[in-house]
Amino acid sequence: MSNHLGQCSAWRELISRIEEYGEPLVSDLFAADSDRFRRYSCALEDLLVDLSRHALDDQDWQGLFRLAEQRRLNEQVEALFSGNVVNLSEGRPALHTALRQPADATLQVEGEDITAQVHEQLARMGELVTALRAGQVFGFDGRPITDIVSIGIGGSECGVTMAYEALAPYAQGGLRLHTVSGVDGRELLAAWSRIDPATTLFVVASKSFTTQETLTNARSAWQWLEQAAGHAVAEQFVGISVDDQAMADFGIPPQNRFFVWEWVGGRYSLPSAMGLPLAAVIGMENFRELLQGMHDMDTHFRSAPMAENIPVMLGLLGVWQISLRGASGHALLPYHPGLRRFPAYVQQLDMESLGKSVTQTGEQVDCSTGAIFWGEIGSNAQHSFFQWLHQGTGRVITELVSPVDEQDCPIDHQALILSNVLGQAEALALGRTPSAAEAAAEHRHYSGNRPVTLVLFKRLDPRTLGRLVAMHEHRVFVQAAIWGINPFDQWGVELGKQLAKQLVPVLRGESGVDQLNPATAGAIDWIKRWG
CATH class of the missing domain: 3.40.50.10490 (Glucose-6-phosphate isomerase like protein; domain 1)
Incomplete structure (x- = not known):
């Protein structure tokens, strides 16, 4: 069955009306x-x-x-909030609205109480946030944590950075937050120049825990911290992902692993555990107010x-x-x-x-x-x-x-x-519309x-x-x-990522350029000459 807008009579009527009447002047509409x-x-x-x-x-x-x-908008809205499969290409719901539901709400999806799972993670976040803000989480030399470095990219970073700047007055006098997303190392070096390794907590945020940029930065941070401490530094790393095993393989201790779900898209993940660095610096009460504001709009949208x-x-x-x-x-x-x-x-x-x-x-x-x-x-x-x-x-x-x-x-x-x-x-x-007597009237x-x-x-x-x-x-x-x-x-971003991974060994000199597009091969030759 066709999903085209052209199949809808209301759509055709809107087009006909525009063709017949054109666009009125806003000034006339107000008059x-x-x-x-x-x-x-x-x-x-x-x-x-x-x-x-x-x-x-x-x-x-x-x-x-x-x-x-x-277009059955009301039905689609209910499907969204009810946990139905609305992301058809990946066969999953999109339940970011469940991340800000109150604890007494109920939402069962495939026999699981989603609300209970969300609030379990929020409670764990709250415990860590409270301890951090009370100076009860310590670095490798016994001093309290003073700085948090959030390592992520895209949805794992953008929301935290945006909200941290917006809510800066609520973060004064407490923990300091630094965010790192770029993989070229400059952001990481800049963060290192502002922090003491002994009093810094690194938060590695990656839904899949396979994101190349994030893991490259995280490994560098691990090495930097381990070199400063002279011993293992796992306690100063927190992980946020859907994949517990990937976090464990990286070295994140169990109590420092926080979870998101497959049904949370990266660009919708701020109210999940991905928001932990933000909650740490503005406080859990203010973070919950942020969630409440989202829930206010959810309720308004639905009703x-x-x-x-x-x-x-x-x-x-x-x-x-x-x-x-x-x-x-x-x-x-x-x-x-x-x-x-x-x-x-x-x-x-x-x-x-x-x-x-x-x-x-x-x-x-x-x-x-x-x-x-x-x-x-x-x-x-x-x-x-x-x-x-x-x-x-x-x-x-x-x-x-x-x-x-x-x-x-x-x-x-x-x-x-x-x-x-x-x-x-x-x-x-x-x-x-200027008067004809005005200078340069046509330009005014x-x-x-x-x-x-x-x-x-x-x-x-x-x-x-x-x-x-x-x-x-x-x-x-x-x-x-x-x-x-x-x-x-967001399938559109995947091809570029795949091609980038294939080009890494070429740029490292581990394979040749024979099979590459001539433009790519030419660019790589130029890079090797001047890089």
Whole structure:
């Protein structure tokens, strides 16, 4: 049975409506409806998502809701939360939502109590975190641990780094966190320059515990620490993986092994044991607040009506702008320095999940199914690429994100930040036509009608960050559900990894270049000449 969107009558109706009426001006839509802001905004307590600046009217939204019904979105959401197999290419569920369920929840999957397993790991994490923060975990010379080095890459590192920067005020005066992901050794050397081997705990995070970059860094760290100690250093290593035997083979002692499950994708793994380094530096209570924020959004996503449902509205809007209006990009622009790494985190979530060209049933898709995702701190981006957003020829979804009550920000600074957020939103959406008398009038023209989403919240704290993370997780799921693609696999990255492994012995001089592509062989010859 075809999984193409073109099979849906609601999809064909949306296309026909666009062909007949074109795109209205956002300024005209506001002029015709003074209540537009209220009707096209969604809220979850102190988190507001304003979609009123997108050029859709009631009929457009009703068409998208019909499309969601025809694509059985509600059934797909229930399948996700219930532990059904939603990752069809790998034959497994995607149960990241179970990682933040309360302890009294029940979720049975294939006869196993998933909730109990999750909270068992959280309890073990809590014990280690409490001991670390109390100075009761010691290095090889008997002094307490003061620094944690988290070694991982991709989903095993990105979330921890993002959340650590976002929640830095909650990590002051305690343990220090350093993250290492790059395999060229520079990050590892930089970390070594800042730490004392006798008071450092290394956390090796790899779902499979076979990730080449992670294990290379971990082995180097082991050798460095062992050389400094003059004896075995296993107690100063923690492992996080699905594979207990692989951790044991590496040398991680049983009490220092923490577990994730096959049904946790790397880019969804922050609330699992992968978040242990973060929990250690911000405290388990704050880590649980992060989980609670995620659960808040999970509950909202599962229960709120479509027209009030933040992830559903965002996801449908993404389908509209990308597949029907031709948007090729999504720029996430937070106006808070703590969210500096948030665009990169959501970039991985979005582009690994939605970078697909076949449906769940293996057919070629019949529409665009993703966009280039990027971002930067908004105040910096205004002096960088906003020119392109305002007057360039491409179509991009611009998402402006800001707190409204930052207690540690001087009031005159906060007013300036918010004035920029609102001013940029208005300029992008409404534009401006200069008078003919103005100098260089043709260059001062702003077309407007640039798609703008405004996200406001009270302040950046663990619970709010959790809500923002889960909001994008579920927004991505909605887009994938409508497009009929699998957001939980990432086969596209595998071929490059396989080829890289095959080239290692060639670069080491252990085999020749005869069987290689001429371009690769030529590059290797040049590397050997100058490397």
